[in-house]
Amino acid sequence: MPVVADTLGKSANVRTMVPQVMITIEPVPGMGELVQVSVLDGSYPQADLRRQIKALGDSLGVEVQSLDVIAPGRAGEPVRAFFIVGNIVDTEQGDIRLQPLVRSFLDGPPSHALRRFSVKFIGVVPGAYTTLGSYSSPGATLQAYYDPAALSLEYRILVTADDPAEVDIPSRHDPAANVDAAGREPVKSGLLQALIAVAGVSAGALVYFALLGRRA
Numbered sequence: 001m002p003v004v005a006d007t008l009g010k011s012a013n014v015r016t017m018v019p020q021v022m023i024t025i026e027p028v029p030g031m032g033e034l035v036q037v038s039v040l041d042g043s044y045p046q047a048d049l050r051r052q053i054k055a056l057g058d059s060l061g062v063e064v065q066s067l068d069v070i071a072p073g074r075a076g077e078p079v080r081a082f083f084i085v086g087n088i089v090d091t092e093q094g095d096i097r098l099q100p101l102v103r104s105f106l107d108g109p110p111s112h113a114l115r116r117f118s119v120k121f122i123g124v125v126p127g128a129y130t131t132l133g134s135y136s137s138p139g140a141t142l143q144a145y146y147d148p149a150a151l152s153l154e155y156r157i158l159v160t161a162d163d164p165a166e167v168d169i170p171s172r173h174d175p176a177a178n179v180d181a182a183g184r185e186p187v188k189s190g191l192l193q194a195l196i197a198v199a200g201v202s203a204g205a206l207v208y209f210a211l212l213g214r215r216a
Contacts, residue, residue, distance in 0.1 A: 014143045014156045019118035026122040032086030039079045042072035056104035060087040094127040095171040103164040117157040134190035139166040
């Protein structure tokens with residue numbers, strides 16, 4: 001079983017990076033998704049965060065509901081937002097729409113540019129043949145980590161593009177995306193086939209161990 005080439009390159013940086021934004025998403029039947037966004041920079045402008053969350057709803061074609069933005073209570077705490085939205089996770093088709101989620105938070109003030117993301121899905125079990133496990137393009141690199149004990153699927157995402165339109169993340173594994181029409185390989189994508197992460201906390205750092213492969 002060959003390992004996706006990118007897991008030896010840029011994805012190594014993704015595994016060890018410190019996220020600027022931590023997003024937790026929990027699908028709730030009949031409601032959509034409950035979302036919590038924590039921007040670790042407590043000085044991040046709350047008006048921009050509200051605007052970006054509204055843009056997320058627009059890109060998903062749904063209305064953001066029950067939005068609440070909470071300012072830091074003290075120094076060192078993040079800016080938090082809680083809201084309900086839909087269409088991020090398609091449980092029937094197995095699609096996970098990371099692209100509109102990430103793009104919506106890139107259009108912010110240059111002094112507070114957000115480029116490093118942790119996106120965790122609670123209660124989402126990866127599909128053996130459809131879930132994107134790793135991905136690399138000129139605009140973004142990501143790696144997935146699945147914790148079966150906690151039933152959580154986390155994506156670490158590093159954005160390298162300045163233009164949100166240049167961030168292209170498929171909603172599922174697509175073997176045809178590996179090679180373009182000219183035969184070049186501008187994109188690497190990997191199938192999440194057997195992916196297990198063990199998380200531990202030591203001196204404030206999360207340590208992840210993962211096995212990632214795709215079918216030949």
